[in-house]
Amino acid sequence: MSSPPRSSPLAPKRQRGRDRVEAILTAATTVFGEKSYEAATMTEIAARASTAIGSLYRFFPTKDVLAAAVLERYGARLLHALDELVDRDPPLSPRDAAEGLLDIIQRLRTERSVVLSLLDSGITLPDGTGTLRKALIGRMSQLLSRLGGSPGPHDERAVMLLHLVKAIFALPQDLSVPRPAQDKEAITMLRLYLEHAVASRSSGSEVAP
Template sequence: MSSQKSMALPDAAVAPKRQRGRDRVEAILATASDLFSEKGFDAVTMTEIAQRSSTAIGSLYRFFPTKEVLAGVLLQRYGSHVTDGLDAIVAGAGTASARDIAASLVGLVRDLQTERSVVLPLIDVQNDGIALRQALRDAMRERLEKILARGRTTPPADGSTRAIVLLHLLKMAWALALAAPSLRDALEREVEGLIASYLG
């Protein structure tokens, strides 16, 4: 593969060294984030990303040598948004009610969307390479388990199963927020209640 050409060039994003390039990169990331969020990883084309961000295809590839890498960078960049957000919720989980925690979780999802943190939609794209996705998934699961185990002396045996379900609930919250702008708030409230009851 890429090693044929040059072992020295890592299959990683190239950092721009000038302001112009940094702007480009931001524009690309924002566009890609939106598109991935709208249509999913596979359905988005590099050409589309280039066009929507007014970037020449060659420039896009200068900074992001593959579509995979582009997704990886988004994951890397926004990964901490999720984990930090979850950490904060974990921190307050001891004293908070199920309702409060649910509100925080849904609020987190809403914030992620405002910040274009596409983590949730990209997290289980199946692509070879890059252990990042798994790492992020694990990191989220770990926090969610803690949230589920809050206040208990012994964590429940089915903690990991429940964390998976909870993760899916967060993805559901994301999807619902995107789908129907008019119903958005009502749906959000519903999911919040749902999550609260799951945490209870």
């Protein structure tokens, strides 16, 4: 009697295996983005990753497990990028923070669109999206603390900053406006909010909704 397929990916123990898993996840992200989760096949993903289909199934026994791993990698990459921004050597100005956030948005925008399509297809993170959201709010709060003002564990300013970043993530490219001009507008939007949030945080006043 055969055993049921694993519900979680196999963690590689050697660097060669880790490199192969990374190639598979990159290929899966590309194929899911091009064809949708439903239309993508494990065979095509293996071919894109230049790996044998047996090796793919060894690490990811089902397409659901593979898609969930794509979600997890995105969350880890996003948190790592925010940690790098928060831990940047001082001084860190609101403009520096705004430029750093925009850089993260631009680097992960395509991957985020794939993640959203996977969520729409019913794929979920093992710990749920609430855990990632809580971690993201924590990073936003740390960033605001780096810029000045008193930290707060449940600061509405951090939640609002996260919503602003998500809104910029979702903005379509306006072909009538040159890309540098769009970037400048986004940086200005983020900088103005950061300056306002830090000023109100320092004075103890509330941020206007």
